[in-house]
Amino acid sequence: MVVLKEITVLTTQYNQWIRITDEIERVMKESGIQNGIVNVISRHTTTGVTVNESLECLESDMSEFLSRLAPEDWPYAHARMLRDYGSTAGNPTGHLKSLMTGNHCHLVVSGGELERGGAQEVYFCEFDGPAKRTVMVQIMGE
Template sequence: MTTITVSTDAKTELVDITDRVEAALPDDATGTATVFVRHTTAGITVNEAESALLGDMAAFLEATVDDSGWDHDRLDDNADSHLRALLVGPSETIPVTDGRLETGTWQSVLLVECDGPRSRTVEIRVSD
């Protein structure tokens, strides 16, 4: 298992971490890589990392979940971040061959920040 740290700059942001995930894989790794974010207000997804689309995805999450009006806001005013992360999920499982992610042409591994800016811990674990 390897962990990486990803820093974000905005409340809602998608960060392409594909190269960092692949660099964390052993050269001879074959099987599946699970990429897991250790936070309840962030997620991991696989999608295209084109800049306009990344902005569209962030805007979609913001438009889908209202910023306020949630019961949890009385505790720490970030219920919207938890609910947006719920839509994304905390992990993805990706095939690996010879230390390389077996993604499609336009697929990238994305960290989805829902409560930034923050520093996030991402775990990468390879299984046979």
């Protein structure tokens, strides 16, 4: 069986870490699938999906790390007029941060439970907000 659901995430900041583990577990439980895999993927190119420990200090460290790797004041080629869009691209750091975090994760379902380590949480990462975002959750199994 395959179940596909969408989660809507309303972000409130330009860069933001939002824990979505509970929503994924809810969708997984509603699917009735007992054994299989959960695929979680963002539908946006300036967001990420990643798994890590849920600590405010670690979220701050991850944000600072990504900001050092993709500083806002760098002369990016993407920060220019894009004729196809009819506007100036102002979000090159969002694309680069998404590249570093990835835009998806995969989790195992066993005995109707989401298998993850005790400190593992799934994060939706906003790098170009605030915005209304969509995350796809696909559960495959039996």
